[in-house]
Amino acid sequence: MRRGVSDKNILEKFAEDFCKIVEKHVKYIVCSGFVAIAHGRSRSTEDIDMIIEKIPFEKFSKLHEELVKKGFECMQSSDAKKIFYDYLINGDSVRYTRKGKFLPEMELKFAKDELDNEQIKNRTKLPFTKLDIFFSSIESNIAFKEEFLGSEKDLEDAEHLRIIYEGAFDEKIINEIKEKIRKRKKNER
Amino acid sequence: MRDKTHLEQIRKWASYIKKSDGKWKKEFNEFINSQIIMAEKALKRLTPGKRRKILFRKNKKS
Numbered sequence: 001m002r003r004g005v006s007d008k009n010i011l012e013k014f015a016e017d018f019c020k021i022v023e024k025h026v027k028y029i030v031c032s033g034f035v036a037i038a039h040g041r042s043r044s045t046e047d048i049d050m051i052i053e054k055i056p057f058e059k060f061s062k063l064h065e066e067l068v069k070k071g072f073e074c075m076q077s078s079d080a081k082k083i084f085y086d087y088l089i090n091g092d093s094v095r096y097t098r099k100g101k102f103l104p105e106m107e108l109k110f111a112k113d114e115l116d117n118e119q120i121k122n123r124t125k126l127p128f129t130k131l132d133i134f135f136s137s138i139e140s141n142i143a144f145k146e147e148f149l150g151s152e153k154d155l156e157d158a159e160h161l162r163i164i165y166e167g168a169f170d171e172k173i174i175n176e177i178k179e180k181i182r183k184r185k186k187n188e189r
Numbered sequence: 190m191r192d193k194t195h196l197e198q199i200r201k202w203a204s205y206i207k208k209s210d211g212k213w214k215k216e217f218n219e220f221i222n223s224q225i226i227m228a229e230k231a232l233k234r235l236t237p238g239k240r241r242k243i244l245f246r247k248n249k250k251s
Binding site for chain 2: 009010011012037038039040041042043044045046047075076087091092093094095101102103104105107109128129130156159160163164166
C-alpha cells in the first residue's frame with residue numbers, strides 16, 4: 001500500500017504545521033520531551049516545548065494572527081496583547097492547540113537569556129527524526145537534561161540520546177553548555 | 190520548573206473530562222498512541238547494534 005503525507009500521525013502533523021507557521025515570523029527551537037520521543041523513547045509528554053526569539057509585540061501579533069487563521073488557538077487568551085503582555089513578556093509560557101481541541105498542545109515561550117539565544121542560534125534539523133522541525137542541538141538537549149532538568153526521566157532521555165548519537169556529538173560542547181547552565185542557576189538564586 | 194499555565198491547563202483539561210461525556214477518551218487515546226507510534230518508528234530506524242543497546246538498557250531498568 002502506498003502511504004504518503006497521511007503517514008504522519010496527529011502529533012507529528014500538529015508539530016510540523018505549527019512550526020512551519022512560526023518559522024515564517026521568528027526563529028524557534030523545539031526541545032525537551034518531544035525530542036526524546038522523536039528518537040524512540042517510549043515515554044509520554046503532555047506538551048511540545050518551543051522557545052522562540054524574543055520579538056516585539058507587532059511581530060508577535062502577526063504570528064498570532066496567522067496561527068489563528070490557520071486553525072490554532074491560544075488557551076490563555078484570543079487577544080494578542082494579553083498573551084504578549086500578561087504572559088510572554090513576563091517569562092511565562094502560553095499554550096496553543098488546534099481550535100476546539102485540547103491535545104496536542106504547543107507550549108511556547110520567549111528565549112529568556114543568552115543561553116536560550118545560543119540554543120536558537122545553534123538550532124538544527126535532525127534527519128533521524130524524519131521531521132521538518134528545528135530542534136536544539138543534541139549537545140544542548142543532553143546538557144539540559146543532565147544538568148538543568150535532572151529528573152530520572154530526563155537522565156534516561158539523555159542516556160538514550162547518547163546511545164543514538166554515539167560518536168556524533170561533542171562532549172566538550174556539552175560540558176561548556178553545562179557550565180553556562182550552572183551560571184544561570186547561580187544567577188537565579 | 191513548570192510555570193502557571195501548566196496548572197491552568199490541568200484544570201481546563203480536568204474540567205473538560207468532566208463535561209465531555211467520555212469524548213475525551215478518544216482524543217486522549219489518539220494523542221498517547223501517536224507518541225507510541227512515533228517512538229516505535231524511530232526505534233525501527235536504528236542500526237541493530239544501537240537498538241540492542243537501547244533495549245538492553247530498558248530491560249535492565251525493568
